[in-house]
Amino acid sequence: MVEVAEEATYVRHHKQKLVLVLSGMRHFAADLRRERGARVDYVSLEDPGNTGSFTGELLRAVARHRPDRVVVTEPGEWRVWEMMRAWGEALEVPLEIRDDTRFLCPRSVFARWAEGRAELRMETFYRAMRRRTGFLMEGREPAGGRWNFDRDNRRRLPADHAVPRRLRFAPDAVTRGVMALVARRFPDHFGELEAFGWPVTRAEALDALRHFVEACLPAFGDYQDAMRADTPFLYHGLIAPALNLGLLDPEEVCRAAEAAYRRGGAPLNAVEGFIRQIIGWREYVRGLYWARMPDYAGTNALSAGRDLPWFYWSGETDMACLAGCVRDTRVHAHAHHIQRLMVLGNFALLAGIAPAQVEAWFLVVYADAYEWVELPNVHGMALWADGGLLGSKPYAASGAYIDRMSDYCGDCAYDVRARAGPGACPFNALYWNFLIAHEARLRHNPRLAMPYRTLARMSAARRAEITADAGRFLASLGNAPAAAPPRAP
Ligand code: SF4
Structure with a gap:
């Protein structure tokens, strides 16, 4: 078993996610030794000689143990799958890649x-x-x-x-040790450690x-x-x-x-x-x-290209729902599916944030996020970037949905019931602006028939007001520096 720096840093995972994985591995190795009497060759993150990559550590392990074959489980990410396929050529012994038994459907x-x-x-x-x-x-x-x-x-x-x-x-002591390691080695990664409470055994x-x-x-x-x-x-x-x-x-x-x-x-x-x-x-x-x-990740059906606003990292926004969801995410490396889909994802969809940036954010911030699960959920379900392969309609919603399903709006600087003007909930103008902007593509979608009927009844002046309000709001967002690392707010 090996802890490699490359896997901890190819995106800057939430600190709790790193603790979860590393502590889980250390406990599992101890259980294998104690309960099954297994011999485990364990290379920790700070072992001298750790090359910091799967490939480097595999080659070192093969040199140490001289096996007659290497057996691995298929990985959870395309990136690692490509790495593994290259191992077949780099190794002088056969490589066997087995199904991942964490799933019921091979x-x-x-x-x-x-x-x-x-x-x-x-x-x-x-x-x-x-x-x-x-x-x-x-x-x-x-x-x-x-x-x-x-x-x-x-x-x-x-x-x-x-x-x-x-x-x-x-x-426990093992997890506390890993928390200290993560705090020291990855201080710039997003998220807080204090509330860590995930099961690790x-x-x-x-x-x-x-x-x-x-x-x-x-x-x-x-x-x-x-x-x-x-x-x-x-x-x-x-x-x-x-x-x-x-x-x-x-x-x-x-x-x-x-x-x-x-x-x-x-x-x-x-x-x-x-x-x-x-x-x-x-x-x-x-x-x-x-x-x-790999083609799936490259689609961008709605041509979304805006940079991810900085408040996805800092939580610094007057929109109480977004600030609350980012706060939960920072403190717990968790937000539940409606927070992810109908607040954080919905805003990114309506504001036209570039899919790759939104996906990188979701992959970083959640304790359960691996690319096999994060990418289709964000790319297909939240952002409709695959043009409807996964979801039959974009999950776009105005402030009314968030108000109906939460208590966020009562403490918000914006008025969820106001339709126009600077004090109106930004989700409202952004929602109708989204439907206007993508009218040619979406108006024949049967699941959007009702909102498009409402839009058809709107006057040209009202449509112009929506577009102007949404445009003003989007211009006020400012952009995150393109390659900025997540910082600990
Ligand atoms: Fe979110 Fe709008 Fe409600 Fe504020 S008023 S919490 S921005 S939905």
């Missing part, structure tokens, strides 16, 4: 499913996965007679609703799963789209960092959720919504990533 199975389809819709893939895995199935039919209970999962959180206290994990990850299923899953469905400024985690799983790291297995996670439904411990809308995230969305975006890379 790349080859997804490729067969995708072959010849013009549209790769998640819902179609998800139904195939339900049949394949048997989760929430009653014979050939879905439990409850419906495949998808999403329309039951959009409730607003009442102001006096008490959310359970979430299980977090106090750093298999035992902790299982505790996190148990806590979620017992305390949070019953209400997860109802409130999965809600946002509250002072309660970042709400009922969300908080298990993606452990799942993507390999501390949890997707099958056991779904089995635990289904068992809660079968024993009457959680309603179907919650369990179906959760299982869809795991065997549907998670497997689907990963399959799509491998099926369409």
Whole structure:
């Protein structure tokens, strides 16, 4: 096992993400030695002689151990996949690349499913996965007679609703050591370390799963789209960092959720919504990533080219929703899916931020972000940069959506109900400006029929007012220096 500087710095990952991965590796190596009696050759980040790259360390390890073959698991990023393919030529022994068992749908199975389809819709893939895995199935039919209970999962959180206290994990001596290392070696990386509470061992990850299923899953469905400024985690799983790291297995996670439904411990809308995230969305975006890379990352269907505003790093903006989401991200290396999609992603979509810059940001800042999951979610779902391969419509929304699903607007310098003028919520003008700017491309999309009917009824003067307001706001954003490193705000 090897800790390499190149993987820690090819983008400047959030400090908590580095701690999670490095502490997880160190605990895993100790468990292998203690529980399985394995011999582990472990090269730590600061070992003298560490070359700092996968390739350099592989060649050194081969020289040390003189193996008759090298066996690796397929990686999570195209960048490393290309690196691995070059190893085949650099090594004098055979290289075997095995399927990644952190997923239920091997790349080859997804490729067969995708072959010849013009549209790769998640819902179609998800139904195939339900049949394949048997989760929430009653014979050939879905439990409850419906495949998808999403329309039951959009409730607003009442102001006096008490959310359970979430299980977090106090750093042990190993994690504290890694926190000190990260603070010293990577001081300029984005994010704070103080609130680190992610599971770093298999035992902790299982505790996190148990806590979620017992305390949070019953209400997860109802409130999965809600946002509250002072309660970042709400009922969300908080298990993606452990799942993507390999501390949890997707099958056991779904089995635990289904068992809660079968024993009457959680309603179907919650369990179906959760299982869809795991065997549907998670497997689907990963399959799509491998099926369409490397060309996928280069598309830019809406010709978005603006620089990422600096407040994505600093949180310094009068827009309370964006400031709140950046704050949660900085403190916890986490924001839940609606914060990511409908606030941070939505703003980037409406403002026309260059996809590559938005994607680099999302890859840096979240503890669960690896390119296989980050890129399709941001490029396809949030920014519609693939022109609709992944999402049937751009997820554009005005301030009304954020107001309906959160309590951000009450504390904002802007007025979410105002339609025009400098005090009006910027999401409002940006939303209509987006629809105007992309009218030729989007007005025939059936899922956007309603807003385009509204737009058609607007006077030329109102349209001109929207364009002027949006233009003024965008001009006021200022641009982040193109190659600026993320700084610790
Ligand atoms: Fe965000 Fe607009 Fe609400 Fe302010 S008023 S919090 S900018 S949606």
